[in-house]
Every structure is written in C-alpha cells, then in structure tokens.
Amino acid sequence: MKLFLSVDMEGITGLPDPSFVSESKNNYERSRRIMTQEANAIIESAFQHGAKDILVNDSHSSMNNLLVEELHPEASLITGGRKPFSMVQSLDSTYDAAIFAGYHSRAGQPGVMSHTMTLYIRNIFLNDVQIGEIGMNAYMAGYYNVPVIMLAGDDCACREIEELIPGVTTATVKEAISRSAAKTMHPEKAKLLLKDKVAEAIQNMENVKPLTPPEKPILRVEFNNYGQAESAAIMPGCEVEKNSTIVRYEAKNMAEAYRALMVMLSLASGVSYS
Numbered sequence: 001m002k003l004f005l006s007v008d009m010e011g012i013t014g015l016p017d018p019s020f021v022s023e024s025k026n027n028y029e030r031s032r033r034i035m036t037q038e039a040n041a042i043i044e045s046a047f048q049h050g051a052k053d054i055l056v057n058d059s060h061s062s063m064n065n066l067l068v069e070e071l072h073p074e075a076s077l078i079t080g081g082r083k084p085f086s087m088v089q090s091l092d093s094t095y096d097a098a099i100f101a102g103y104h105s106r107a108g109q110p111g112v113m114s115h116t117m118t119l120y121i122r123n124i125f126l127n128d129v130q131i132g133e134i135g136m137n138a139y140m141a142g143y144y145n146v147p148v149i150m151l152a153g154d155d156c157a158c159r160e161i162e163e164l165i166p167g168v169t170t171a172t173v174k175e176a177i178s179r180s181a182a183k184t185m186h187p188e189k190a191k192l193l194l195k196d197k198v199a200e201a202i203q204n205m206e207n208v209k210p211l212t213p214p215e216k217p218i219l220r221v222e223f224n225n226y227g228q229a230e231s232a233a234i235m236p237g238c239e240v241e242k243n244s245t246i247v248r249y250e251a252k253n254m255a256e257a258y259r260a261l262m263v264m265l266s267l268a269s270g271v272s273y274s
Contacts, residue, residue, distance in 0.1 A: 011153025106132020111156030
C-alpha cells in the first residue's frame with residue numbers, strides 16, 4: 001500500500017493559538033517537535049498495518065516545519081514552499097489512500113485557528129459546495145481517485161470532513177473552546193489514539209470512496225476586501241462577480257482549479273486597501 005500523508009499544524013495536539021504555529025513566536029519550536037512526533041505515530045502505525053511506501057508533505061505555512069532528522073527514517077518528506085500543489089504536492093493516482101493530520105476547520109467556522117489557506121479568504125466554493133482546505137485537498141485527492149481515509153485535528157475539523165466523506169475515520173486530539181483556546185489531550189495519549197485510528201482507517205479503507213470533483217469545476221473565491229479580489233482577478237480567465245469580492249474561474253479540471261487558487265492567493269497577498 002502506498003500512502004500520502006499531508007501534515008498541517010493548527011490541528012496538532014496541544015496547540016491553541018498563533019504563538020504555537022508562527023515561526024517568529026515563542027512556542028513554535030515546541031510545536032515542531034510535537035508535529036513531528038504525531039507524524040511519526042501515524043507513519044509507524046501505517047507501516048505496521050500494510051503500508052510499504054509513505055510520502056509526507058509538510059503542509060503548514062512555509063512548509064518546512066517537520067524536523068527531518070527526527071522523522072521516521074522509512075518515510076520520504078517533501079519540505080519547503082513554492083509547491084505548485086501546496087498541501088497535496090506530488091499526490092497522484094499511484095497512491096492507494098491519503099491521510100490528513102493537524103488539519104483545522106475552514107474560515108468563518110468554529111475551530112482552533114480556523115481559516116482557509118490564508119487570513120484573507122472568507123469562503124471558497126467549488127460549484128455550489130462551500131469548502132476549506134479540507135475540502136479543496138480532498139477533492140484534489142479524488143481527482144486522482146485517491147480516498148482520504150483519515151483526518152486528525154480538533155473536533156470542528158473532524159466534523160467538517162465527516163460531512164464531506166462518508167465513512168472517513170477521524171481522530172479528535174483536542175476540542176475547541178474558542179478560536180484560540182482548546183481542551184487538549186496529552187501528546188503521549190494523542191500518539192496512542194493516532195496509532196489506533198490509523199489501524200482503523202486502513203482496515204476500513206475499502207468502505208471509503210474518493211471525493212470526486214466536478215468534471216469542469218467552477219471555482220469561486222471570496223476575499224476579505226475588493227483590492228484582494230481585483231488583484232486575484234488579474235489572472236487570465238478570472239472575473240470579479242458584480243457587487244462582491246468573489247472571484248470566479250471556470251476550470252478545465254480539478255488540477256487546474258487548484259493551481260488557479262494558488263495563483264489567486266499569490267496575486268492577492270499583501271494587498272491591504274479596501
């Protein structure tokens with residue numbers, strides 16, 4: 001079995017606020033270790049239950065958070081930013097399944113550090129489905145006919161993927177009290193939970209179907225202000241919907257929609273005017 005593991009940071013055990021996930025903040029180095037340990041718990045259990053090849057994609061911020069020297073030696077790691085497919089870089093049809101770890105809920109929803117990709121997106125719609133990072137990445141996996149069999153994160157992230165993917169296994173490592181406070185498990189206990197849930201997910205994987213995207217998806221991205229929207233709409237094929245901050249793009253397929261989102265985010269970044 002070939003497994004793809006995408007690891008974000010906001011949904012990792014014990015991390016309640018931005019001081020734990022920002023490189024310049026005081027708690028960040030502690031968080032990197034916990035993140036790496038949780039990835040290792042998943043990797044170890046996956047190897048024990050049939051995985052032969054595991055690719056880990058560091059999926060948070062600058063995407064160089066995982067400590068490579070402490071990562072399970074049998075796993076491969078993609079680290080660093082500027083990846084065309086960001087959180088699902090190198091995922092393709094050769095993989096049997098995907099697992100998302102350390103994930104969080106989408107912008108505008110309850111959950112620890114909830115947001116979508118950046119802090120300047122309000123909503124993403126794929127056709128009529130409102131999604132966040134979880135949905136965008138799961139649809140990208142589905143484009144390659146790869147099922148997302150498990151997600152680990154807070155209770156809100158787990159509920160979000162359960163609404164999208166019937167039968168998916170979830171591991172709730174903390175419960176949101178607010179966007180910057182959580183009731184959390186101890187990291188050692190969380191590692192045991194993750195190992196058990198990986199075993200459960202692999203055993204159940206035949207019952208989980210890929211989240212199949214529309215053949216020609218319409219991507220609609222709602223930004224916080226009009227300056228961000230008009231900058232994103234510089235990309236050919238985009239238009240700002242009338243009386244809104246929503247940028248619309250009609251894609252040929254899901255891969256193009258994902259790349260389009262990455263370009264929009266790049267164009268909109270740093271715009272502060274309204």
